[in-house]
Amino acid sequence: MxxxxxxxxxxxxxxxxxxxxxxxxxxxxxxxxxxxxxxxxxxxxxxxxxxxxxxxxxxxxxxxxxxxxxxxxxxxxxxxxxxxxxxxxxxxxxxxxEFAFHISESHDLFEQLFLKNDEDMQLSKQLLKALSSLPSNQKTILYLRFVKELSHKEIAEIMNINVQSSMNLVSRALIKLRSLMKNDSLMIVFLLKAGII
CATH class of the missing domain: 1.10.1740.10 (RNA polymerase sigma factor, region 2, helix turn helix motif)
Structure with a gap:
């Protein structure tokens, strides 16, 4: 075996x-x-x-x-x-x-999503700023869903919530992220590079 x-x-x-x-x-x-x-x-x-x-x-x-x-x-x-x-x-x-989820500029999210050119680095800094201002549970769920590519079922088990709550929380986090970035074209680039759309 x-x-x-x-x-x-x-x-x-x-x-x-x-x-x-x-x-x-x-x-x-x-x-x-x-x-x-x-x-x-x-x-x-x-x-x-x-x-x-x-x-x-x-x-x-x-x-x-x-x-x-x-x-x-x-x-x-x-x-x-x-x-x-x-x-x-x-x-x-x-x-x-107080058990906060931390995202730093060196985080693998940016290595995965962005190339190292000036435009992408500017986008990553704006994204980092927007992500940092999200509540901890929203940062956590975006990380689990889009970086670690976990299913909503797996996320629900980790976060001790139900599957529908996981889907709702991802949706609310993306809406909040979009409003924080205040630039739909940046959000579209992020979503495309992340493989979300």
Whole structure:
């Protein structure tokens, strides 16, 4: 049985049956995604790495794992919750509202969407400014939907909302982004480059 060729759902089923090789493959397959995602909430790379380890240690010790809708979404949500718990314990944040999603100019979103010419860099700076002024949940959902290309079902699981709420939140975030950019041609370029339209 070649675990490297198994899809996430098959690996998850093997993990439920107690197969630690499946856990190892899930870890290797999703580590970079989890680290990147965790650093959007917490700029402490060591804490983020520790929290990723904690998520997988809990999976290893868990006696009653159930089938996940999406193992990737499950892992992202588990990391988010673990980071929040750790930050709350260290008194770095006091509420979910303070647990902000950060987007920086070096963010991979801009590397994916824009070439490095002057016009595109200007657009990316305007987009960064607009994104920075969005509420945290709207930044998070745009990141999950268009950068990580998660389905609304996966996003709903991560953010602990229903699928319709995920669709509504994406729509509201794009409307807000359009109004913040105040230039429909810039928004159209963004949507085209992001593969949204």
């Amino acid at each position: 070649n675990f490297n060729e198994m899809d996430d759902m098959t690996l998850w089923s093997s993990l439920i049956e107690g197969n630690l090789r499946a856990l190892e493959i899930l870890y290797k397959r999703h580590y970079a995604l989890l680290l990147n995602y965790g650093l959007k909430f917490c700029q402490d790379i060591e804490l983020t790495k520790d929290c990723i380890q904690d998520v997988f240690v809990k999976l290893h010790k868990s006696k009653e794992l159930s089938q996940a809708v999406s193992p990737r979404a499950y892992l992202l949500r588990a990391l988010r919750n673990t980071l929040y718990d750790n930050l709350l314990l260290s008194k770095e944040t006091t509420s979910l509202d």
